[in-house]
Amino acid sequence: MHQWFKQARSKTLPISGPILKEKALEFAEQLGVPDFKASDGWLMSWKIRFNIKQFKVSGESAGVNLDIVDDFKTRLPTILGDYEMKNIFNCDKTGLFFRALPDRTMAYKTQAAKGGKVSKE
Template identity: 40%
Template sequence: MTGNEELNELVYKWFMDACARLVTVSGPLIQTKAKKYAEELGLTEFKASNGWLESFLTRHNIVFKKQGGERGEVNPTTVAKWLDQIPSLCEGYSPEDIFNMDETGLFYRESSRSTFYTKGEDCAGGKRAKERITVALCASMTGEKLKPVVIGKARKPRCFGSISVDKLPVKYYSNKTAWMHSWCFEDWVKSLDQKMRAANRHILLFVDNAPVHPNITLRNVKLLFFPKNCTSVFQPMDAGIIQTLKLKYRKRQLAHVLSEMDRNSSQTGPEILKV
């Protein structure tokens, strides 16, 4: 058996084990595991390329099951009018002083709802994890990033240990739903106003037109609200920034799944994500 044949056999056995344990298997997860096996076998030139992945999937009759998403409708007239107004709305502000903020929900114990599986076999999974947090990101046109906001349910989650909430690299809030509330937004934007006042800066902050974003008057931060139901068109954070954050999180999650699978051979996918 050649090196690559042995590698493919190991990856396939691992894949079957992952399916039996209800682990959600994505292409990057298979490629990451293949690279680990290649290192163990001394196959220094093996790259786990997309071409190798496609060949591996075809050879073992593995297919990908994907679920659809949702898309909203946007009024084109509203879009056109708003685009015409943007230059005048931003007048007097340099690009480094024009910011955008948006929130997203993160089901941090959830994996992809799509998975590779052997064609003809059952594609049932385990119970979906529902634990979520809210993450809010804010950045300027020139790439200046402000400290992210994270909203959880617990006032001080056990995972924080002895770390003080004030020492975290994020601004942390908590409430029963782990959602953005108007008091959270108001506290955050007022602290941002104080920060800009200390730096002698005046900034323009674009946010969604949502009930949890109250229109309050500030000294150094001017709030500007996007038109209703137009987030998918106007929201810069939805143009790949939030997606990139989630992809980076999922990449670390993949490494955690592989590590836990190797450490404990009896754990199922849902159990691994709870660790």
């Protein structure tokens, strides 16, 4: 379980308590441990054993490439040229991110909880 956790966090995947419990149940089934219960007590003990705490993901760790931004800003008037201002909308904040990953994750107490790119689907 700990090995899987380390691999998932090395890929900056957010790992929540329910995800850990579900994965533990999956491993228990594969290992033939029929009476394993992924309880809240099990999760708390597991986190203490490996010095893991839950954090809020601190956003995208990769910076924005300003050259790409500047290039797009110069091309934007051409892209929008045939549209009237009343028909141009910014829908950046209105999307429904139904495939979004959790914004909280488990991580080692000594490490930052950096996130990766957020899906725009």
